[in-house]
Amino acid sequence: MSDIFRIAIVGSGPAGLSAAGRAAQLGLSHVLLEKTDHLSDTIYKYQKGKHVMATPSQLVLRSDLDFEAGKREKVLGTWDEQTAKHGVNVMLNAEVKAITGQKGDFTILLTNGQEVKAENIILAIGTQGNPNLLRVPGVEQANVQYTLDDPGEYVDEHITVIGAGDAGIENALGLGADPEQRNSVTIINRSADFSTAKDANIKALLAARDAGRIQVLTETTTNRFEPGHIVFDTRDGELKIRCDRVIARMGSAPPRAFVEGCCAEFEDKEDPRNPGKMMKGVKAGTGVQFTSADRVSYPKLSPVFESTVPGIFVIGALAGYPLIKHCMNQGYDVVEFINGNTDLKPADEPILEKKFASLPKGRSVSEWLEFLRTNVSILEGMSPLQMREFMLDSEVKAYGPGEIIFERNEPGSSLFGIAQGSVLVEVDPNNSAITVPIGTGEIFGEVGLISGRRRGATVRAGEPAIVVEIPRTAALRLQSQVPAARAAIARISTERQLLQLFKSGLKKEDVAEVAAAAQVMTIKAGDAVITEGEEGNDIFVIRSGSMIVEKTVGGKPVFLSYLPAGSFVGEMALIGGGRRTATVRAAIKSDVIRLPGEAFARLMERNAELAERVRRDMASRQDLNAFIEAKKDSFSGVVDMYSATAKFLVDNGIGEATDVLLIDENLCVGCDNCEKACADSHDGLSRLDREAGKTYAHLHVPTSCRHCEHPHCMADCPPNAIHRGPDGEVFIDDTCIGCGNCQRNCPYGVIRMDKVPPKKPGLLSWLFLGLGPGPGEPSHEWSYKHAKGEAPKKAIKCDMCSGIEGGPACVRACPTGAAIRVAPEEFLTIARLEKA
Numbered sequence: 001m002s003d004i005f006r007i008a009i010v011g012s013g014p015a016g017l018s019a020a021g022r023a024a025q026l027g028l029s030h031v032l033l034e035k036t037d038h039l040s041d042t043i044y045k046y047q048k049g050k051h052v053m054a055t056p057s058q059l060v061l062r063s064d065l066d067f068e069a070g071k072r073e074k075v076l077g078t079w080d081e082q083t084a085k086h087g088v089n090v091m092l093n094a095e096v097k098a099i100t101g102q103k104g105d106f107t108i109l110l111t112n113g114q115e116v117k118a119e120n121i122i123l124a125i126g127t128q129g130n131p132n133l134l135r136v137p138g139v140e141q142a143n144v145q146y147t148l149d150d151p152g153e154y155v156d157e158h159i160t161v162i163g164a165g166d167a168g169i170e171n172a173l174g175l176g177a178d179p180e181q182r183n184s185v186t187i188i189n190r191s192a193d194f195s196t197a198k199d200a201n202i203k204a205l206l207a208a209r210d211a212g213r214i215q216v217l218t219e220t221t222t223n224r225f226e227p228g229h230i231v232f233d234t235r236d237g238e239l240k241i242r243c244d245r246v247i248a249r250m251g252s253a254p255p256r257a258f259v260e261g262c263c264a265e266f267e268d269k270e271d272p273r274n275p276g277k278m279m280k281g282v283k284a285g286t287g288v289q290f291t292s293a294d295r296v297s298y299p300k301l302s303p304v305f306e307s308t309v310p311g312i313f314v315i316g317a318l319a320g321y322p323l324i325k326h327c328m329n330q331g332y333d334v335v336e337f338i339n340g341n342t343d344l345k346p347a348d349e350p351i352l353e354k355k356f357a358s359l360p361k362g363r364s365v366s367e368w369l370e371f372l373r374t375n376v377s378i379l380e381g382m383s384p385l386q387m388r389e390f391m392l393d394s395e396v397k398a399y400g401p402g403e404i405i406f407e408r409n410e411p412g413s414s415l416f417g418i419a420q421g422s423v424l425v426e427v428d429p430n431n432s433a434i435t436v437p438i439g440t441g442e443i444f445g446e447v448g449l450i451s452g453r454r455r456g457a458t459v460r461a462g463e464p465a466i467v468v469e470i471p472r473t474a475a476l477r478l479q480s481q482v483p484a485a486r487a488a489i490a491r492i493s494t495e496r497q498l499l500q501l502f503k504s505g506l507k508k509e510d511v512a513e514v515a516a517a518a519q520v521m522t523i524k525a526g527d528a529v530i531t532e533g534e535e536g537n538d539i540f541v542i543r544s545g546s547m548i549v550e551k552t553v554g555g556k557p558v559f560l561s562y563l564p565a566g567s568f569v570g571e572m573a574l575i576g577g578g579r580r581t582a583t584v585r586a587a588i589k590s591d592v593i594r595l596p597g598e599a600f601a602r603l604m605e606r607n608a609e610l611a612e613r614v615r616r617d618m619a620s621r622q623d624l625n626a627f628i629e630a631k632k633d634s635f636s637g638v639v640d641m642y643s644a645t646a647k648f649l650v651d652n653g654i655g656e657a658t659d660v661l662l663i664d665e666n667l668c669v670g671c672d673n674c675e676k677a678c679a680d681s682h683d684g685l686s687r688l689d690r691e692a693g694k695t696y697a698h699l700h701v702p703t704s705c706r707h708c709e710h711p712h713c714m715a716d717c718p719p720n721a722i723h724r725g726p727d728g729e730v731f732i733d734d735t736c737i738g739c740g741n742c743q744r745n746c747p748y749g750v751i752r753m754d755k756v757p758p759k760k761p762g763l764l765s766w767l768f769l770g771l772g773p774g775p776g777e778p779s780h781e782w783s784y785k786h787a788k789g790e791a792p793k794k795a796i797k798c799d800m801c802s803g804i805e806g807g808p809a810c811v812r813a814c815p816t817g818a819a820i821r822v823a824p825e826e827f828l829t830i831a832r833l834e835k836a
Contacts, residue, residue: 021086039090043324053324159175159184162187184242261282298318304333352392381485403460411720514599539570588656661701661808688702708730
């Protein structure tokens with residue numbers, strides 16, 4: 001082909017089609033290259049009947065092709081019709097093999113041997129052709145596919161969808177929509193949040209779950225395949241389910257090798273997959289360059305979408321903009337830019353102008369975006385285009401000196417980045433003058449983001465400051481899409497956790513070496529981080545979850561102690577030398593921070609106070625070991641009973657509890673005063689069921705909230721009505737809408753949905769006049785008879801009698817002392833045997 005086109009567009013997805021439509025409307029010579037025999041292959045491969053969303057709703061569409069939310073078939077039909085109507089020059093079955101040349105004279109080599117000449121090239125090839133693959137044992141023998149064409153093809157199958165982004169959710173919904181197909185559908189999400197999915201899809205998925213059509217597993221990853229089954233690692237251990245088919249929708253990455261090779265120079269390099277062998281590799285500084293070495297990073301682009309190779313432009317999902325409306329707007333804009341319309345502003349400009357209106361004057365939208373990107377450390381890895389999309393979901397505000405950003409104990413899970421100035425963290429709740437400064441470029445609020453807990457301190461501006469507030473969903477999406485941001489948040493949160501844990505007058509610069517070498521690890525329930533008898537001197541800090549410590553005595557594992565989040569372990573081998581003296585394993589799925597022993601030893605050498613603190617902790621553990629050795633012959637049966645009891649408690653949720661109600665069956669007389677006191681303290685509804693729950697020996701765990709460290713119930717509360725109080729209690733406020741999500745998410749059955757009963761007559765009225773139902777929860781008959789109108793059901797759970805003087809009513813009302821509320825770390829220690 002001898003003609004040279006003004007513009008060659010590679011890829012006919014939404015971005016490429018819109019670019020071609022604009023070029024046709026402007027009368028520019030162009031060609032649209034599509035490797036398949038149809039347009040828009042990504043949309044074409046959507047499942048049949050899929051509803052295509054037109055988000056974000058506040059963004060106007062700028063394109064010569066129409067697009068509105070609707071069925072896949074209608075969207076594709078509209079685009080096919082309008083592409084032909086506009087006279088777009090399309091070449092189908094035209095797969096690009098390589099691009100060479102320079103601006104004004106590019107050569108595009110196709111796999112069929114043809115060559116296409118162009119002055120400018122627009123890459124709109126997307127990322128769906130390069131999906132992330134499932135790599136676990138047994139996958140070769142499993143029935144795994146990475147796309148779903150027609151959900152109606154599958155009947156009477158056990159199907160697992162791995163990945164809960166938009167594509168995965170829509171596939172699961174399609175497979176579980178028709179009961180007549182009798183499919184058993186399970187969808188897997190590796191985190192507790194659906195951070196990359198649209199709100200409408202999340203709501204539809206949860207509705208399908210509530211209707212029993214789909215099983216939703218969160219905080220779950222694939223471990224391996226077995227014949228006819230798939231095995232998962234869940235928060236509570238391994239789970240094995242039947243599986244006939246897997247639909248893997250785990251995202252995709254840019255086709256980096258092809259893109260980097262465009263107009264690049266090549267040189268001999270060692271093959272990283274075959275050490276000692278050479279291969280052709282792109283010479284540094286040539287070709288289309290990416291923002292980082294991470295597999296999921298995107299090409300470096302200018303504000304007009306131009307790559308590091310002049311004349312090659314990148315738009316759409318390959319530029320980091322996966323939403324259809326964004327892609328189509330870019331297609332329109334890039335052709336305008338190539339045609340010389342440099343004054344054109346992006347379609348989202350008015351929205352961003354409004355967001356920046358309250359900031360100091362003098363900067364344009366593009367200048368503000370660049371200012372925020374370069375000044376906030378976690379945003380540096382984003383491209384200017386990603387910044388635009390990111391700021392549509394985030395807020396930025398200027399604060400004056402002393403102005404409060406948030407206060408201690410406020411609910412909130414957003415993350416904050418300081419673009420200018422500094423803030424002061426009030427670390428002492430009784431003295432606001434005691435503060436710690438955080439400066440430009442740094443973040444704060446990460447504790448709420450990671451744990452979901454209320455704000456732990458009041459933060460105010462220390463000087464005039466510009467601060468970006470990033471909502472939780474946007475922050476989670478940022479971490480999933482920008483590896484550099486994920487690494488920065490992990491480093492900062494690790495650094496601060498170390499300072500908070502070890503104290504000892506340490507400063508940020510003191511722990512810099514240890515924090516830089518730290519490794520955050522996720523440990524499956526039951527797996528060990530330290531094994532008795534092995535060599536090693538690393539320190540492990542428990543970031544989330546909990547650990548149990550065991551020691552082999554007489555050939556049997558003896559339960560020594562329980563370690564909650566915020567504890568550390570491993571110092572005995574570092575300081576005392578020798579092998580590990582006990583095994584430390586995860587009670588539930590946990591995150592730990594691994595600190596290199598040598599770096600931590602150097603830190604102790606520089607800080608005598610820290611060294612003394614660690615030695616004190618080591619001494620207490622040595623005393624415990626000595627106690628076990630001394631007593632093992634005299635009460636081995638008691639030790640066995642204790643270890644079995646401790647295991648029972650961990651198996652029943654104590655491993656993730658912060659406060660738990662236990663009842664000594666030897667002391668309990670069955671009076672139910674605990675239940676009655678609970679009901680009378682909470683509008684007539686008891687928060688506990690004494691008889692329910694499991695018992696081992698004389699120890700009973702009734703149905704009552706454990707106030708988990710990472711509450712399952714918080715994971716999906718539409719009005720955000722579930723919070724953690726200043727004393728660790730998890731409570732539900734008055735904004736509860738009665739949806740029941742918390743009840744379904746709680747694995748311990750401690751939340752009930754019920755109506756608040758009518759107010760009862762007082763105790764004296766019942767005692768002397770016989771009025772009312774008496775102490776405790778009224779019967780349903782009494783409540784129904786005295787109800788005034790229909791009351792809505794609300795979620796009911798223990799709140800540890802927050803705000804009630806004297807503490808938990810259930811404990812105070814027990815006449816024999818059988819009921820106790822304990823923190824697991826205080827109760828689960830073999831040292832209690834000595835007191836017994």
